[in-house]
Amino acid sequence: MEYQQLPFGVYGFSIATILIAIMLSVSGIVLGIGYALDDKRLKEFGRNEIYQSVINAALVGGLLALFAGNGIITEFMNSITTSASQSFSCPVFMSGNAALCFAYNYLAGTSPYTFMGSQHPSLLTTISGILMALISLAIVLGIIAGIRIDLLVASFSFSSVLNPFISELQHIITVTAAAFVGISVQASVLSFVALTATTVILPIGLILRSFYLSRRVGGFFISLAIGLYVVLPLSYLLNAFLMNSYSNSINQTSIEGITNTASSFSGSLNGISGYNSTNETSNSGIVSMISSGINSISSSLGNLFKPLLIFVSELVMAVFILPAFSLAITYISIRELARAMGSEAAFGNLMKMV
Numbered sequence: 001m002e003y004q005q006l007p008f009g010v011y012g013f014s015i016a017t018i019l020i021a022i023m024l025s026v027s028g029i030v031l032g033i034g035y036a037l038d039d040k041r042l043k044e045f046g047r048n049e050i051y052q053s054v055i056n057a058a059l060v061g062g063l064l065a066l067f068a069g070n071g072i073i074t075e076f077m078n079s080i081t082t083s084a085s086q087s088f089s090c091p092v093f094m095s096g097n098a099a100l101c102f103a104y105n106y107l108a109g110t111s112p113y114t115f116m117g118s119q120h121p122s123l124l125t126t127i128s129g130i131l132m133a134l135i136s137l138a139i140v141l142g143i144i145a146g147i148r149i150d151l152l153v154a155s156f157s158f159s160s161v162l163n164p165f166i167s168e169l170q171h172i173i174t175v176t177a178a179a180f181v182g183i184s185v186q187a188s189v190l191s192f193v194a195l196t197a198t199t200v201i202l203p204i205g206l207i208l209r210s211f212y213l214s215r216r217v218g219g220f221f222i223s224l225a226i227g228l229y230v231v232l233p234l235s236y237l238l239n240a241f242l243m244n245s246y247s248n249s250i251n252q253t254s255i256e257g258i259t260n261t262a263s264s265f266s267g268s269l270n271g272i273s274g275y276n277s278t279n280e281t282s283n284s285g286i287v288s289m290i291s292s293g294i295n296s297i298s299s300s301l302g303n304l305f306k307p308l309l310i311f312v313s314e315l316v317m318a319v320f321i322l323p324a325f326s327l328a329i330t331y332i333s334i335r336e337l338a339r340a341m342g343s344e345a346a347f348g349n350l351m352k353m354v
Contacts, residue, residue: 016060016206023210024053049212056210059222063206067198073230081237087114094194097229103236104194108187116244123318124183130311131176138169168305175312179319186323190233197229209341219341227334235326243318 031046033039066073074097081098089111090101105113108124145162202225209218 016056016203016210019207019210020053020057020060023049023056027053052212052215053210056206059209060206063202063222067202067229077230077234080234084116084237084241087119089113091191091194094191097194097233099233099237100190100194100229102240103233104187104190106236106240107183107190115240118244124180124187127176127180127183127315127319131173131180134169134173134176138166138173141166141169165305172308172312176315179315182319182323190236193228193232197225201225201228216343219343220338223334223337223341223343226337227330231333232326232330235329236323239318239322239326242322243314 027046027049029046030042031050034042034044034046065071078098081102084102088102088105088109090104090109094101094104102113105111105122106115107122109122110125112119112121114120141162145159145166201221205218205221205223205225207218208214208221211218
């Protein structure tokens with residue numbers, strides 16, 4: 001795949017460079033006035049501002065070299081990602097960062113991706129298919145549970161047999177639906193990062209760091225951009241490695257097969273419920289059919305729920321626990337970078353607000 005160049009937005013690099021030049025001039029003037037007036041405070045302030053302007057210039061040049069299309073960080077991230085996954089596609093605005101591109105494919109890609117030599121659908125695709133199958137199954141079981149068959153010798157209701165399965169299925173559907181929302185939110189965050197990290201947040205940080213009063217805030221924005229653009233997508237690559245060690249315990253085809261089976265039982269039981277006979281032998285045959293149908297459905301549901309519960313545990317791991325781990329790593333990296341840039345106070349105040 002081809003990778004885009006990553007300038008600091010349309011005007012960010014130019015504005016940062018101009019501001020650095022202006023601040024160098026202003027600092028030189030302040031330093032000159034300090035020497036002219038023999039004011040120690042003005043001399044120290046002017047000298048410090050010159051040092052900071054030089055540091056800002058080094059930051060702009062260094063970040064440009066690191067995050068450009070052939071920059072060190074960009075090449076490093078691309079090489080790590082492509083060594084694990086050679087086949088994936090993503091929106092054009094993500095194509096400059098292979099790790100970010102893979103993370104989006106892993107979460108919500110529309111086409112399968114290849115990872116560690118195997119082809120996988122995205123989590124959102126998997127969850128969508130399974131969620132639709134589970135909802136269909138719940139509807140069919142609800143219909144069957146509402147059937148009541150009245151015979152001369154007895155009456156039958158399927159609710160007592162199916163209600164425990166339906167209740168458990170509703171819990172699984174709730175977790176799966178929450179996972180669907182969680183994946184959508186995470187994919188949206190990655191899209192936001194791809195669109196703003198190096199083109200908006202990073203230039204704003206460079207600009208703010210050029211001024212004395214906003215220097216700490218600027219350092220925080222630079223740390224935030226680097227953490228979101230580098231650490232966050234690489235943490236999702238690590239998540240994919242961890243999840244790859246687990247085998248998928250259930251697939252959509254098996255769920256759809258159970259759904260079709262339950263649907264066929266529903267049709268046959270509906271036919272039985274409309275059948276009235278005074279013949280005891282016929283009633284015995286109907287009872288036998290009902291008993292056989294209930295046993296078959298219970299057996300099928302029992303075989304289905306075992307892998308379903310395992311799937312839910314894997315789903316919670318992939319959608320909630322591992323992303324929380326990713327956020328923790330990203331938070332720590334941003335905090336340490338902010339400290340290195342002297343922006344710990346600004347970072348701490350922002351975290352208190354959150």
